[in-house]
Amino acid sequence: MDSATSDARIPSGATVPVPLGGPRFQTEPARLYREMRREHGAVTPVVLDGGVPAWLVLGYRELHQVTGDPVLFSRDSGLWNQWDRIPADWPLLPMIGRGQPSILYTVGERHRERAAMISDALEAVAPSELRGHAEKFADGLIDAVCGRGEADVVTEYAMLLPVRVLARLFGFPDEQGPGLVTALNDMIDGRERALAGQTHLAGSMARLVAERKAHPADDVVSRMLADRSGFGDEEIVQDLMVMMAAGHQPTADWIGNSLRLMLTDERFAASLFGGRNSVADAMNEVLWEDAPTQNVAGRWAARDTQLGGRRIRAGDLLLLGLQGANSDPQVRTDGSALTGGNSAHFSFGHGEHRCPFPAQEIAEVIARTGIEVVLDRLPDIDLAVPAESLTRRPSPWLRGLSRLPVRFTPVPTL
Structure with missing residues (x-):
């Protein structure tokens, strides 16, 4: 397909759309979002791989409006x-989906029944x-590195x-965990x-079902x-894929x-030496920032329709x-x-298609x-490289570190 700079069919009202990719999503996303909001407003025209046009909703109120109106802004x-x-080999197809009978693309009463089942x-x-499984797998992974004095956490x-914990909860044998990790990372990176x-x-899901x-x-x-509720095997397979990926x-x-x-961040230094209250604070701040x-x-x-001063046409992707x-x-x-104990962020979504509360609790545990x-x-854990040298994975969708090297005093396995 053509590159993102080709004469793609840009949504009505757009001028110069922003390619949804490139290093700035990894190196300076906060500044990038500020620039996009300043130059284009709360609803920014963007282009995806291959010059495919879409709108990126950056405004808090506008996003609340979109996610709160599943009839006008449909998941279909x-x-x-x-x-x-x-094209059939478009790398973002796993994230967009067509004809996938999963909860992501189900609407109305059937979606509510499906969400209740999950x-x-x-x-x-x-x-x-849940906590027992998480501790068991976490201890096993630490045992593999604790004697070295260094690791990439x-x-x-x-x-x-x-994925090890989720695979156990779903019913997978533990040995299938590594293969699922690779598959999930490949799928989500959209490359x-x-x-x-x-x-x-x-x-893997079909065999387990x-x-x-x-x-x-x-x-x-x-x-x-x-x-x-009468869901078929293929529907359950698709839902399990969504649940595992999410x-x-x-x-x-x-x-x-x-x-x-x-x-x-020195604000959290005490937690590295036995304090635990700031673990929750750090986790919540991450969900905001x-x-x-x-x-x-x-x-x-x-x-x-209209959204954020933009004319949105029927069938436009937001x-x-x-x-x-x-x-x-x-x-x-x-x-x-709005940080601290405030949880009014959008990190778990909002509205009918928000991440189910039990799933949020599992992720948090x-x-x-x-x-x-x-x-x-690893009580004396410390960063092993300069903080400014840390890099992010190349994805505008998920923001995660590619590496986090640490050093510590070697300790025995459990």
Whole structure:
């Protein structure tokens, strides 16, 4: 396809659209979002890979309006007015989806039934069981590095922990965890291996569903299959893929981004030496200032409308600029006014398609347990490289560190 600078069909009212990619999403996203808001307003014209046009909603109020009106701003991707120019190998297809019978693209009453099925299956996870799994896998990962005196707590820890816990809750054998990690990362990064990652994940989920249909157990998949709302196997497979993708990578980045904050900001120094209250503070600040999920695709306009002074046409794609909205100066008159214990951020979404509350709780337990195990097991942990040398993965969608090298006094395994 053409590059993002070709004569793409830019949505009505746009002038020079912003390519949704490039190094600034990794190096200076806060400044980039400020510039986009200043030059284009709360609703910014952007182009995706291949010159595909869309709108990025950066305003807090505008994002609240979009996510709070599922009729006008639908999750039905079939409405998109650009499908005729999307090739079968477009790398963002796993994130946009067409014809995927998952909860992401279901609307109305069927969506509410589906959300209830997922919430019930997740809510049945016992808190003690969840924390026990998280501690077990976290300790195992620390055991693999604790004798060395140095480690990369992103690639050797945070990127491995959430999927191991989720795989256990779903019913996967532990040995399948590493393959699921690779597939998920490939799919979410939206690059050349995205479709291969999606295929691996779909096959793994389909095999697990077939196994649990024949041999039910006390796990999330078995509970979803036992639901009486009449969902088919393929629908459950698709939902499990969504749950795994949404639960793994953002949680891994929540761990990594929180540890980075605690290791580089003197406000959290006490927590590195036995304090624990500031772990929650750091995690919440990350959700406001360094959200793991920066931008989300998306919503589609069901008819012509106006939003943020822009003329939105029927079928236009609107991307949810979660981090941009979190830092909207219209609601953030003071840089720290809405952090602390305030959870009015968009990091878990909003409205009918918001991340289900039981899923949020599971992610928080995994992330907090993961951070606390690091601080408990490696009490003198310190950053091993200059803070300014840390880099982010090349994705405008998720914001996570590519590495977080640390050093510590070697300690014995458990």
